[in-house]
Amino acid sequence: MFGKKKLTVQDFQSREDVEKILLQILNPLKPFYSEAGARVHVGVTSAHYENDTIPMEAFARPLWGLVPFWAGGSRDEEFEELYRKGLEAGTDPAHPEYWHTCRDYDQKYCEMAAISFGMLFCPDKIWEPLSDEGKDHLIEWLWEINRHECCACNWQFFRIITNVAMYKVGRPYDRQMLEDGLDLIDEYYHGGGWYHDGNGGDKDYYNPFVMVTYGIVYGMFMEKEDPERCERYRERALAFGKDYIYWFSEEGASFAYGRSMTYRFAQIAYFSVCALGGIEVFSLPVLKGLIMRHLVHWLNLPIFDNAGILTIGYAYPNLQMSESYNAPGSPYWALKAFLMLALPKEHPFWQVEAAPLPELEPRKYLYYANMLVQHGNGNVVALVPGRTEADGHSHTIEKYSKFAYSSKYGFSIARSSVTLEENAPDSMLAFRVHDYIFVKNTIERGYDIDDQKLVYTWIPFPGIYVKTTIEAVENGHVRTHEITSDVACEAYDCGFAMSTDDRICFERTEQGDWAEVKNEEGFCRVTALKGNGSGKLLIPDPNTNLMHSKTTIPMVVYDIKRGVQIIRTEVAYFD
Secondary structure (H helix, E strand, C coil): CCCCCCHHHHHHCCHCCCCCCCHHHHHHHHHHEECCCCCEECCCCCCCCHHHHHHHHHHHCHHHHHHHHHHHHCCCHHHHHHHHHHHHHHCCCCCCCCCCCCCCCCCCCHHHHHHHHHHHHHHHHHHCCCCCCHHHHHHHCHHHHHHCCCCCCHHHHHHHHHHHHHHHCCCCCCCCHHHHHHHHHHHHHHEEECCCCCCCCCCCCCHHHHHHHHHHHHHHHCCCCCCHHHHHHHHHHHHHHHHHHHHEEECCCCHHHHHHHHHHHHHHHHHHHHHHHHHCCHHHHHHHHHHHHHHHHHHHHCCCCCCECCCCCCCCCCCHCCCCCCCCCHHHHHHHHHHHHHCCCCCCHHHCCCCCCCCCCCCCHHHCCCCCEEEEECCEECCCCCCCCCCCCCCCHHCCCCCCEECCCEEEECCCCCCCCHHHCCCEEEECCCCCCEEHHHCCCCCCCCCCCEEEEEEECCCCCECCCCCCCCHHHHHHHEEEEECCEEEECCCCCCCCCCCCEEEEEEEEEEEEECCCCEEEEEEECCCCCCEEECCCCCCCCCCCCCEEEEEEEEECEEEEEEEEEEEEECC
């Protein structure tokens, strides 16, 4: 995609540099726009919403990059014409490329947010070029978000921003819907800058994807009308950043955790909008370093296909890990990372040198995020208590319920529960019962966590009860499992899934009570400290891991007898 030469931070110094990178991502899309420009056809896989919506989504999501590109003063006449035509056609009920009216919980509400951002940040490209009739059609179509039910989660911000956009271009908007949405967002607020994704929802990347980021944008445009709320959003954004910086390694990677991983470098959107909105959570050099190292990390990975199109996947194309709402155009949500392009080239952000991370604590308890984060050897590891709520998203157990999540090693997604190889239970305690594999799958409402350890109870299988204590130590963590079982079975206490791609150098060792995998990135060693454990190596099915297509998982295998017993495993990954 970007040639044989690896990108470095020096390739992202000036606004012109970043603009060039953005166009390298966007230009491959041009041949795939429909005749009238309202649809972009970049794949054939489906999502849970109507197939007719898929090319509309692919039309809207490039705007996350184009809007700041235009707002900061750049031009691309071909894209400008495509979006002028596309907005006219897509919102015209008489046009063959019409996007149609909406229904309750319609996917198109997500895409309205991108168009609304354009109306706010660059109306000269998104709004003013439209004909009078085209403007009327666009407002009528956007109004659909006020006519139907909208998901009670981060989606409320899509409705908020859409109504703000209509208001700012001088058209009618639904003031009550706006207020109701803002009230719901406040209900989702937990503290320390962190939101639940809806009442009872998760705290994950939807904070930087939407909740905190859109709050900053709201404050940029509604400060005069709603000063108190805008100030609250700024205060929350400042608090959030002091925690969120701990999710990033010195090399720019953030740990894979939760859903929507295919949005990739949208992980950095919050820091990008902080630079844009003047949120001084860190100095401009630190913000620039965070953003640019993150983009370098991602754009040096094989995340584009041979046509230059962003793929569904994470560190490589991978449908296995996707959610039901991931269509071929969905990954372009990642372009939120480029919101800082709305800063003109004269802005100090583009003049300063990218600075390294400020000094961070090697271990940090993020109270409001419910996780204990470790830093070391270019790796960030989050120790988490597992799922506390349920939702209907794909592979929710693997995305929220593992013991640890790593910026280097990602996590693995189960293909089945028939074999260990298909289950790939990295960073989990798995049980083989009646020739099937069982892992943590219960909803835990209670747990204890502090700056040293996590403690929680879970049930992998009826008749098996586990109390797990995870203690953070200098070289990794120690897991103690008190197991009460009505059945005799085997248990597998697993470390990280390490790359054992035959194109790199690696070593695999199993010896007595320990097993270890070493490669060019680092190592993971698991050791039985208590119990009858033996070190073994598991080679999962290929493409089960988000980061690496071929992996090996070091694990300790324990014989579990009826009754109560305690097993203890050390998992080392820091030198």
